[in-house]
């Protein structure tokens with residue numbers, strides 16, 4: 337049999353095995369979850385997948401968040417059931433108490449393993465625990481404060497670049513593009529000690545940076561094939577699998593392979609250069625981009641000094657580099673874009689924020705603690721992250737049967753009162769971040785309104801008295817537990833530096849172009865609902881020219 341015939345046969349066997357396993361699992365899950373209320377399925381094939389995860393899925397996500405109980409049954413592909421979990425006690429069980437049962441899905445882990453290598457987003461169990469043990473201290477506030485001068489310097493360049501665009505008078509500026517570039521440069525210099533972009537107008541030309549930008553759109557093109565990965569990524573040796581991929585007749589897969597190869601080559605070269613510099617000594621290191629204060633330099637040093645039992649192998653260190661770049665860029669840039677969009681819609685909030693920041697910075701750049709604690713800047717960031725969590729697609733799959741207790745009982749489809757929900761092994765769980773962040777019983781009747789002021793007075797006791805398992809305030813935007821976002825302090829600092837610089841220099845207004853927000857692994861803005869290209873035009877002017 338020819339190599340192609342052998343490949344096709346293997347593929348067919350895999351598909352048949354996958355379909356039969358799926359049918360058995362479906363039947364079991366469906367009967368266990370029958371009694372949980374939730375929206376009707378839109379079609380047998382797609383269930384509610386397109387309603388929830390589709391580009392215009394935000395309204396449906398709000399409907400699920402507001403109109404059902406703490407756990408909502410939804411329909412996945414071909415009759416499969418999935419649960420949206422938004423009750424705080426149930427979320428606590430998923431993320432903390434039984435975190436070793438509720439792991440990332442196999443498809444998520446396999447995809448990430450093939451893209452980034454064995455980093456945080458591709459590891460589970462002991463390997464993940466060991467990586468977090470090494471990495472948690474690297475992301476502590478003590479290290480973040482050393483990044484502040486780098487962030488001020490980079491953001492100064494951004495301010496100069498935008499100033500030159502609007503020097504002659506207010507202009508329409510695509511702020512999404514600038515937020516993408518600043519976020520990449522912050523994680524480039526602050527995370528890897530590498531500069532992607534001089535931030536001087538035009539477009540970024542760096543090969544590595546452009547590969548990163550192409551990754552998510554290309555992944556979208558191979559969505560269906562990704563589901564099959566856990567069933568095939570153990571077949572043969574890595575070189576056999578590479579050969580099989582070259583023969584596979586799907587163009588997007590070849591494109592993806594090219595992007596991943598380039599990212600891997602660049603991060604490996606950067607890693608070795610960095611470790612070489614660290615071995616030569618501190619004097620050499622301070623002359624590098626990042627001056628040895630970037631996350632990777634600190635990680636490599638910590639790893640060199642760790643006990644043998646705690647040391648991470650090179651491939652796990654290298655894998656963190658693309659992991660950080662991907663996890664940090666779109667999330668923070670879109671969060672910043674959302675804040676600017678809201679400030680343009682609420683000029684009184686914009687004015688109040690500008691007054692606070694201008695007064696605070698009148699004697700020069702603020703030190704770390706003062707910047708982080710500026711009350712109104714903090715309130716604007718928290719409130720935006722609460723109401724518009726940038727990441728909405730976090731999922732988990734229980735590796736064994738489990739039970740999720742509820743903080744507030746709910747009424748089942750048969751009218752009975754349910755204080756807990758049985759969850760069979762293999763059930764797809766969507767973490768209902770929006771539902772947790774906007775629960776009216778806990779946040780108050782105005783939970784769906786964007787009101788930064790709510791953070792300036794004590795939060796309702798309904799919220800503070802019932803624990804929320806989130807790492808950031810009382811919100812679930814960065815999740816909680818052992819897989820919570822490791823970079824939330826990095827992101828918070830970056831957002832505050834960028835916003836304080838922009839808001840004290842520029843004014844932001846809406847244009848006549850409608851900005852719509854698209855559901856995707858990370859929410860992004862576009863002009864109107866048809867365009868898929870990320871874009872957010874705002875009318876930008878100079879503060880002292882108004």
Ligand code: HEM
Pocket residue numbers: 456457468523527659660663664665667668671725726727729730731813814815818819820821822823824826827
């Ligand atoms: C507004 C900005 C950000 C948001 C909303 C955000 C949100 C999240 C969420 C929800 C997760 C959990 C994903 C899951 O388990 O399904 C996560 C994980 C992660 N984030 Fe962030 N993130 C942000 C910024 C950052 C930054 C700046 C970095 C790095 C500097 C970062 C690095 C990571 C990493 C490495 C993980 C995987 C953690 C693990 O599995 O142990 N994130 N993030």
